[in-house]
Amino acid sequence: MIKYLICWSLNHVPRKRLQRFAQLLTRTTSIFYIGNKVECTICGRHYRKFLPYGYGKLRENALCPHCLSLERHRLIELYLKNHTEFYKGISRPNVLHVAPEYCFIKKFEKLLGDKYTTADLESPLAKVKMDVQNIPFPNNTFDVIFCNHIMEHVYDDLLAMRELYRVLKPGGWGIIQSPINYGRTDTHEDRNATPDERKKYFGQYDHLREYGSDYSKRLENCGFKxxxxxxxxNLSPETVKRYSTSREIIYLVKK
Ligand SMILES: [Zn+2]
Incomplete structure (x- = not known):
């Protein structure tokens, strides 16, 4: 029943309302997941297992019932804690978070206060209404940028990457993740594909391309190191099991 509801809502609830709707659903179902086998790196709550999640085929043990983190979010949180100065810095960085994931918002707001800017074209969770292809901020504004799982949706992803580079300060850094098919060397895109064709070729009705291992090159061509x-x-099997994290490469960009 829970699987059916998650699958149904992913395919039928409009994207911009999905996160709020999902939280209502998952918090009511969390009673069935009481336990201490897995733990969320972001909200710190523990469960018997995480909820299943995915478009089409569901992945088991993926979604935190409390904060809606997925495997990739919990990985990024571990990375921020262990491999960056994000939580350790003395002064608060000026952060731009594009298409902010629900699971991070409260935590980042608490940490950064008015130095935290959330932005999106349509998400009600974001403070600034913004097209990532035309960012309404001056050059060299932000110390840190997060923009995850957006580029595959954007009409002109290279323009968006150049815009992110423009508003990042020299010396600044960011994380720009996208789904990547490592079996492919070149990115395959068709910006004018129909939703059915997108689902067939790019795995989801609203994806305009499927990145290959040239993803880094695309970012580099837009200015980033x-x-x-x-x-x-390099995470231990125990850590991966405890936090149910993804194994993806993290794309750390610098200016
Ligand atoms: Zn959580």
């Missing part, structure tokens, strides 16, 4: 960080592959 890119570090492909294999942080996830």
């Amino acid at each position: 890119v570090l492909e960080d294999y942080f996830a592959r």
Whole structure:
């Protein structure tokens, strides 16, 4: 029943309302997940297991019932804690968070206060209404940028990357993750594909492209220095099991 509801809401609830709707759903179901086998790196709550999640085929043990974090969010949180100065810095950085994931918002707001800017084209969770292809901030504004799982949706992803580079301060850094098919060397895109074609070729009705291993190159061509960080592959099996984290490469960009 829970699986059916998650699958149904992913395919039928408009994207911009999905996170609020999902939280209502998952918090009521969390009673069935009481336990201490897995733990969320972001909200700190523990469960018997996480909820299943995914478009089409559901992944088991993926979604935190409390904060809605997924495997990739819990990985990023571990990375921020262990491999960056994000939580350790003395002065608060000026942060731009594009299409902010629900699980991070409260935590980042508490940490950064008015130095935290959330922005999105349509999400009601974001403070600034913004097209990432045309960012309404001056050059060199932000110390840190987060923009995850957006580029595959954007009409002109290279323009968006150049815009992110423009508003990042020299010396600033960011994390720009996208789904990548490592079996592919070149990115395959069709900006004019129909939703059915997108689902068929790019795996989701609203994806305009499928990135290949040239993803870093695309970021570099827009100005960034890119570090492909294999942080996830060096985590112990116990850590991966406890936090149910993804194994993806982290794309750390710098200016
Ligand atoms: Zn959580």
